[in-house]
């Protein structure tokens with residue numbers, strides 16, 4: 001009888017420890033690897049390679065916006081659709097898992113949504129979306145850019161952090 005209750009307690013102990021670890025893992029997965037920066041934004045701490053990868057992707061976004069505004073102004077919707085399509089492709093599984101873990105859930109969601117919005121815009125331009133409507137949609141996408149930039153920045157991860 002006594003041994004049964006001890007093993008019961010033991011099981012409960014393991015269950016509590018397991019739940020605590022799972023809870024902590026979930027907390028860090030949602031929060032990402034972050035701290036508050038001196039400018040009030042949330043600073044995402046990344047290794048140099050991960051930071052380079054994100055910033056390279058960002059420059060790709062800006063290039064797409066540049067090509068799209070120039071080509072749409074000139075009435076060249078085909079080039080605009082190609083530029084949007086180029087930044088429309090992304091899959092979390094193509095990113096290094098370490099980076100996926102460090103990015104806060106909101107940043108991942110906003111980033112994926114931005115890629116998807118470009119992909120959808122490319123398809124809609126292919127299907128004859130007017131220049132005016134395409135500009136309005138690009139404006140909506142730019143809202144994602146400014147929202148994320150206002151809230152987050154990237155900083156180097158210092159060893160042991």
Ligand code: HEC
Nearest residue numbers: 055058059061062107110111114144145148149152153154
């Ligand atoms: C989900 C968040 C997020 C979205 C969406 C986003 N960015 Fe960024 N972007 C960042 C962060 C974080 C940085 C780093 C800023 C810093 O450290 O101050 C950055 C940096 C940049 C940079 C600087 C690149 C460099 O080499 O230094 C450019 C350009 C840029 N973003 C363009 C864009 C454009 C254009 C869009 C929209 C089409 C966009 N970004 C959407 C998060 C985002």
